[in-house]
Amino acid sequence: MPDRIELLQGTLDMLILRTLLLGPAHGHEIAKHIQRTTADLLQVEHGSLYPALHRLERKAWLAAKWKAPGKELKREFKYYQLTAAGRKQLLAEESKWKQMTGAIARVMWPAEEG
Amino acid sequence: MRLWRRKVREEELERELRSHLELESEEQQDDHTAARALGNLALIKEQVRDQWGFSWLDALGRDLRYALRSLRGSPVFALVAVASLGLGIGANTAMFSFVNALLLKRLPVPESSRLVTVAEYEDGKLTNTVFSLPFLSQLGQNSRLFDGVLGRYPVRVNLTANGVAEPLNGEVVTGDYFKTLRVGPAIGRLLTQQDIDDGAPVCVISYAMWQGRFRGDPGVVGMKVLLNARPYTVAGVTQKGFFGPQLQGRIDMQLPLSRMGDFMGGFFSSGDGTMWKSKGFRWLEPLARLKPGVTSVQAQTMIKPIKPASKATYRVADGSQGANADSTYAKPVTVLMGIVALVLLIACANLASLLLARATARAREFAVRLSLGASRWRLVRQLMVESLVIACCGGLTGLGLALWIIDTLLAFLNAGRSTGDSLHAGLDPTVIGFAVLLSMLTALLFGLAPAWQSARPDVVMELKGSTAKAGGFGMRRFLIVFQIALSLMILFAAGLLTRTLSALKTIDLGFDPARVITLKIDPTMNGHTPEQADQIFDRILGRLRAQPGVAAASLAVITPLEGGMISLSFEVPGHVRKSSDVQTNFNMVSPGYFKTLKQPLLSGRDFGERDVKKGPGVAIVNQLFVDQYLAGQNPIGRHIKAPGDVEIVGLVGNARYQDLREKLWPLIYLPAKQTESSGYTLMVRTGLEPRAIMRVIRAVDAKLPIYDVRELQDQIDEGLSSERILSFLSTLFSALATLLCSMGIYGLIAYSVSRRTREIGVRFAIGARKMDVAKLFLRESMMLVLAGILVGIPLALVCTRVLKSLLYGVAPSDPFTLAWTIAIFVAAGLAASLLPVLKAARIEPLEALRYE
Numbered sequence: 001m002p003d004r005i006e007l008l009q010g011t012l013d014m015l016i017l018r019t020l021l022l023g024p025a026h027g028h029e030i031a032k033h034i035q036r037t038t039a040d041l042l043q044v045e046h047g048s049l050y051p052a053l054h055r056l057e058r059k060a061w062l063a064a065k066w067k068a069p070g071k072e073l074k075r076e077f078k079y080y081q082l083t084a085a086g087r088k089q090l091l092a093e094e095s096k097w098k099q100m101t102g103a104i105a106r107v108m109w110p111a112e113e114g
Numbered sequence: 115m116r117l118w119r120r121k122v123r124e125e126e127l128e129r130e131l132r133s134h135l136e137l138e139s140e141e142q143q144d145d146h147t148a149a150r151a152l153g154n155l156a157l158i159k160e161q162v163r164d165q166w167g168f169s170w171l172d173a174l175g176r177d178l179r180y181a182l183r184s185l186r187g188s189p190v191f192a193l194v195a196v197a198s199l200g201l202g203i204g205a206n207t208a209m210f211s212f213v214n215a216l217l218l219k220r221l222p223v224p225e226s227s228r229l230v231t232v233a234e235y236e237d238g239k240l241t242n243t244v245f246s247l248p249f250l251s252q253l254g255q256n257s258r259l260f261d262g263v264l265g266r267y268p269v270r271v272n273l274t275a276n277g278v279a280e281p282l283n284g285e286v287v288t289g290d291y292f293k294t295l296r297v298g299p300a301i302g303r304l305l306t307q308q309d310i311d312d313g314a315p316v317c318v319i320s321y322a323m324w325q326g327r328f329r330g331d332p333g334v335v336g337m338k339v340l341l342n343a344r345p346y347t348v349a350g351v352t353q354k355g356f357f358g359p360q361l362q363g364r365i366d367m368q369l370p371l372s373r374m375g376d377f378m379g380g381f382f383s384s385g386d387g388t389m390w391k392s393k394g395f396r397w398l399e400p401l402a403r404l405k406p407g408v409t410s411v412q413a414q415t416m417i418k419p420i421k422p423a424s425k426a427t428y429r430v431a432d433g434s435q436g437a438n439a440d441s442t443y444a445k446p447v448t449v450l451m452g453i454v455a456l457v458l459l460i461a462c463a464n465l466a467s468l469l470l471a472r473a474t475a476r477a478r479e480f481a482v483r484l485s486l487g488a489s490r491w492r493l494v495r496q497l498m499v500e501s502l503v504i505a506c507c508g509g510l511t512g513l514g515l516a517l518w519i520i521d522t523l524l525a526f527l528n529a530g531r532s533t534g535d536s537l538h539a540g541l542d543p544t545v546i547g548f549a550v551l552l553s554m555l556t557a558l559l560f561g562l563a564p565a566w567q568s569a570r571p572d573v574v575m576e577l578k579g580s581t582a583k584a585g586g587f588g589m590r591r592f593l594i595v596f597q598i599a600l601s602l603m604i605l606f607a608a609g610l611l612t613r614t615l616s617a618l619k620t621i622d623l624g625f626d627p628a629r630v631i632t633l634k635i636d637p638t639m640n641g642h643t644p645e646q647a648d649q650i651f652d653r654i655l656g657r658l659r660a661q662p663g664v665a666a667a668s669l670a671v672i673t674p675l676e677g678g679m680i681s682l683s684f685e686v687p688g689h690v691r692k693s694s695d696v697q698t699n700f701n702m703v704s705p706g707y708f709k710t711l712k713q714p715l716l717s718g719r720d721f722g723e724r725d726v727k728k729g730p731g732v733a734i735v736n737q738l739f740v741d742q743y744l745a746g747q748n749p750i751g752r753h754i755k756a757p758g759d760v761e762i763v764g765l766v767g768n769a770r771y772q773d774l775r776e777k778l779w780p781l782i783y784l785p786a787k788q789t790e791s792s793g794y795t796l797m798v799r800t801g802l803e804p805r806a807i808m809r810v811i812r813a814v815d816a817k818l819p820i821y822d823v824r825e826l827q828d829q830i831d832e833g834l835s836s837e838r839i840l841s842f843l844s845t846l847f848s849a850l851a852t853l854l855c856s857m858g859i860y861g862l863i864a865y866s867v868s869r870r871t872r873e874i875g876v877r878f879a880i881g882a883r884k885m886d887v888a889k890l891f892l893r894e895s896m897m898l899v900l901a902g903i904l905v906g907i908p909l910a911l912v913c914t915r916v917l918k919s920l921l922y923g924v925a926p927s928d929p930f931t932l933a934w935t936i937a938i939f940v941a942a943g944l945a946a947s948l949l950p951v952l953k954a955a956r957i958e959p960l961e962a963l964r965y966e
Contacts, residue, residue, distance in 0.1 A: 027130060028137045047153045050131065051161040058165060066126075078130045 012044070012052050014097060017061065017082065017090040024065075026077035027053060053080060061086035120172070127162055131155060157487030177499035184500065191472060192504070195465055198854060199508025199556060202458035204515025205847065207541075207549040209451045211520055214548075215361070215539035216444050220434045222355050224296045228261075228404045229433040232417065234426050241426065245398055247288065247371065247391045249420045253402065254290055259413050261405050262294030265398030266359065266437060269377035271367055272639045272819055274340035275327070281819060284317070284367035285358060286374045292352075294403045295359060300324070302335035302350025305368055309349075313372040316349040317341065323366045324351040341369075343641030344376050359401050360436035362537050371398075378638075378793075393420060399437040402430075443527070443537070445920060446836045450843055452916075453607065456600045457847050457854075458556065463593045463600075464854045465560040469501070470590050471865060473568030480568055493569040501561025502554075509553030516549065517541060527835060563589060587865075591898065594858045598902020598943075599909055601851035602935060606910040608844035609931040610917060610924055615841040617923030618834055624769030624778075625674060625711035630826035631804050632673050633796045635811065639819055648787070651794065653814045655704065661810055663802045668706035669786055669794040672771070673826065675833050676795075679772045684756035684782065686743040698739065698780040699771060700756075702789045708734075708766055710799045718750045718764035725785040732785060734764035739780035756782050774833060775922055797826070840920065852938065855902075856946035863895050864950040874954055875962025884955040891951045892944070899943035903936055910935075 019025065019033050031044045056062045062080045069077060139148035185192040220226040234242035247265060254263035264287065271284040289307030300321050309316055328334045337348045358365025374390050389395050404413060414430040480493055520539055528536045567589065637647035651669060658667040672678045680700040705721040716737065725732050733756055740749045749762045768778045798807050804823050811820060874887055914926040924931065
């Protein structure tokens, strides 16, 4: 297993929003998705995942609904879904992130810029 | 609604996290790994709750409930905490209400900050605070400096309206009075310059009097009333809340200056009736309103004396507290405020110490909570809420207590005062705001350190159940030393003030005040002429002297230690004035004055029946007068000008005159019948009750108003009221402070004993005697006391310098008082540590070794 990298401050919100762009998901799925996509490099602390979800819900960037995942009727999960405001927020954070990584890259590897 | 929603949310959160856990354990196929992956569930919940927004309000509610529950759980602690804090806040609030009333309040008139008083100085010495009408008129005409200058003189008025007579406090005022103060009428009209010029028999009454005495009857305007038996018309009522240009006391009536003869009679109304406007008659208290933009300094350089030859200069001072701001109690109240502030600090230190002890007892609880994921901030917050609850309870108790203290103090202070100069103080918004602020501040003071301390327990040690660690012990020791040092300051100050009181009580008065009754009678208040008044007085004195049980009776303008004085111009032939000459004062007395007071007649004779207006002028002087003006020679037969030619016929011993603390003054006594004075006080040396004396007077004239009946001894005691209050309250507060200190020492030593129980067991086991163990802890407590004393003494010596002007017969660094103070603290320290030390000495070694 590769060394895990701590999530950068403030990036968890963006990752959650981006994950939900694919469709509604519950907390466990979101965590798993982020971990899987990054080949377990990024470890999502469950301790910070749920507070983040509730914070995004309060800001109305997410909407939540209790429902059963398809066939298994017995168990219900809390599914989070991106709202219109959430989509807008994602775009904003994405462009901010791009600007930042671009800026960092220019400092770190000036030669490659040419 | 919110609570219900809250419950649903909690359930949903629980479900959400549980489903997460289930999925995780299905995946891991192991509950433990799953649980570890998710982490601390309680902590996650707490963090999620923090995101819900309203959580702070919610948390506060929970903290409050928790604080109340934990205080209910330790009622003794709660009681001690609330009671000591209540006492501290109560005493501070009460004192602050006096500070507010005496030092902070301003006259309830527009822009009171522009009001100023004027005083006259010569060679840097204060020579006059009262002025003649022409001088004030000249000031008032200087329109570049002033928007009005008023003069006033307080008078007693006997008001008869609707057939009921009642004495009240009034004042005669100049034409610019209401313009200067910017006071308007509630109904009717106020006095004008025209009223003064015409000598119109009109008066203006206060709003309170209109509502009270006249039941708010609008017909009061134009009503005919009798003032000192003369017909007057009520012209109007002043605006609500106005009681004359002074903060203390209560003036209910304004009268035209030119009508002063109706109210002062005798001396003042003699001559052609124009004395009130003469240049030489200085009698009016001034108050002036500066023009906007004019400063006091600018104004005082531009005031010129009325006589060009005079060297007088003038000072203009803040007059926003009125014409004659009463400064008697300003200093004592400030000192007491300082003392109660120290008491509150001590109470806070005590509480902090108690809370530290409590925190030590609860250290395990906090360790458990911390290890379960509570944040330190959360613990600090909760402890602060607990402190706030204590502070609020203490504040409420304090407010109630303050009301009681204020009432009691006011009753005591006003016992010997007429309504004309009674003190007012109470719980107004400023004072209540002060109490609230104080409560919050104390919560911070005593709560923050213990909260901080207990939020940082050594989690591992606590959970293992170790008692070896001494949480906050050092801080508690520091607090005790701090408390002792502060208490020592208070106790030392109290000692000095009490010795001042006893020094003043045992002072040689020069006369014997015991069994002398004084009564004030003024026949001119019933419309009698000065000549008629003289005859009435003669008849009263005659009857009294014939009355069995009356040893002597006489009249005087100034009774000893009443606070009044008369200063007239005089000349002694052959004596050249030196700047070292002490001021000389006068008194106008009837025959028998010295006999009534048992003031020794050293040589010559007393005044007699022959010393009347037509006879040759005579005077009696005291020993100091002879020393200063006659070089110690025999004064009998010498002539002086006082102000007319008089022959000295008698020499009496020195006696206290205006005030106990003053040095003795040279005095000239003139026979009452040879001067133009009125407003006599009747003095009777008798074993009879005052009622019996009043009956004799009523038999002469049933309608004479008799007021201010009291015993001379009481009058002297009342003159000491501020000393008595200072001595009593400072002693009370120092006792309280010492008690708090003792509690602190007791608590600390008891804690130390219980902490070292095992060590004591070991000591006993290897052969220590009970005395050795007792010494161990006695030394600990004495070290604390010693440290406190060492810190306290320099502080006390510095701070008591402030007291200097209040002390009499004792130096601010009096070693005797200091020795007593130290002795009391050593004794208190020993007494406080006695119980825990005994407990230590009785420890059974075997039990102690098993002690956990």
